[in-house]
Amino acid sequence: MRNYLVIFILFTTVLFASKQELTVTILPQKYFVQKIVKDKFNINVMIKPGSSPHNFEPKASQMKALSSSKIYFMIGEPSEKAWISRFKQNAKNTLFVDTTIGVEKIAMQEHTHHEDEHDKHDNHIDENGLDPHIWLDPISVKNQAKNIYEAVIKIDEKNSEFYKTNYNEFINELENLDKDIKKILTPYKDKAFMVFHPSWGYFAVRYDLEQISIEIEGKEPKPNELLKLIEDSKEHNIKIVFVSPQFSQKSAKTISQNIGASVVSIDPLNEDWQNNLLFVADEIAKSYRE
Template sequence: MNVINKLILVFLASIIMSCQSGKIEKEPNLISVSILPQKYFIERIAGDDFKVNVLIPPGASPETYEPTPNQMTDVAKSVAYFRIGNIPFETVWLGNLLEGADNIKDVDLSKGVELIKGQEKHGDHFHEGGIDPHIWSSLKSVKILSANLYQELIKMAPEKKDIYEKNYQQFISEIDELDNLAEFSLKRKQGKSFMIFHPALTYLARDYNLRQIAVEVDGKEPSPTYMKQLIEEAKRLEIKQVFVQKQFNVENAKAIVAEIDGEVVVIDPLAEDWLTEMKRIIHILKN
């Protein structure tokens, strides 16, 4: 969507919110979130006590998705918005989403996570860019995120504290079990390089001392020169797989694997069944 269309969408949405101001009734158990894994985290702790409104639908990208006016109205009905922290969707749209939402609690779940600066490419060199938003690709970061979420949920339903604490501890135990397995199985892979189209596994790579090589840098597809460099590096490092997030185009990855006699591996860190997908990704990396 171009800038003019985006402005039109914001204008129309603002009209809708203005017209409905004071008329939208809050749904006391409705929480809005940005991505599907957040729904999973909430349900692991609170079961079905809350209705979770996910703004970015399955198959859509947090880098480019644009909410509809109806979604803005749904946010206005919510009692809380739990943001993931730094994804482009939130940076661009959250102000508009919350502007017409009276008495909504805005919670940044990334509080306490050690954030990573992304890379930006200029010519033939890289330098530090903005914050890499993909904290949910890290088991260790999700433990922090879940602790923040748990504290907010028991504030919203203090009578359920004992139940939520039991569920929270069980969830953290399962994350710890997978984290310990990853620490053990990836120990011999320390320093290993893997190639991925969109740099969605930055935090996971930091956790286990792996090196992520991104095909797309700073939201831009690779130039022919950079593609050649990637192919040469993949050959030098004997990389035979290129990861592609489900929400992104696979054509550049196919071009690389054709040159290295490799394969494209589709992953989905945005899957609703977050823990199962993280197990799959770690299993692939350890082989």
């Protein structure tokens, strides 16, 4: 029996190691890619769970995995752009695919109370001042899924029907998710929610909500700015303040205590992508029902 167990372990190890690799920048992309390729590829994620894109630096093991990847799926996140030239130098045989093609981008919400124009800088915004968080809107993800599917069939044409079936199923899932979120949030049209970093702009626009950010140029607000945010929160009748593991929670908790809003932790990089979006929708709706 022991010999059979050893053989099984060796077989599964070899099978796992023999799979070709794909690389993505963030965990939600892994979710999207796996919906289409299932278990035909291993997926290397550059920004690991619990890490922040804003201080990202790849490890040697990740660079090695990237160099052997068939495809790198780009998301247009600023930290990715900072490294992309080095990635391409390191992975000369890898196909680099821009999954943002076809996505209609929106301007990144700027929240500043500074008078000095030179201070108006946020390294979380792309070079055109556009919001990179396109993965937080199911309809934008439909475009990303199409780009992923078209790239995968280029490198594995013999399994194109398999990928096509998975792609179509994923598109149906995205459309149903969009309907479910609309059903949850339609009664709360034009309501506002607050979050430290304005990652949820596409989500807010899609579902007719208003996102109010706490950060000032990517930093904690100063005392006078915090007072202004508290006033803004009261004017907008904010019922919920979202915090996330990538950013400070100090200001969010101070604001919530002053306005009587609930504090809820969410992660824009959560790999359980679909349930994460439904959770955010449910929490916004619940905050206005209570």
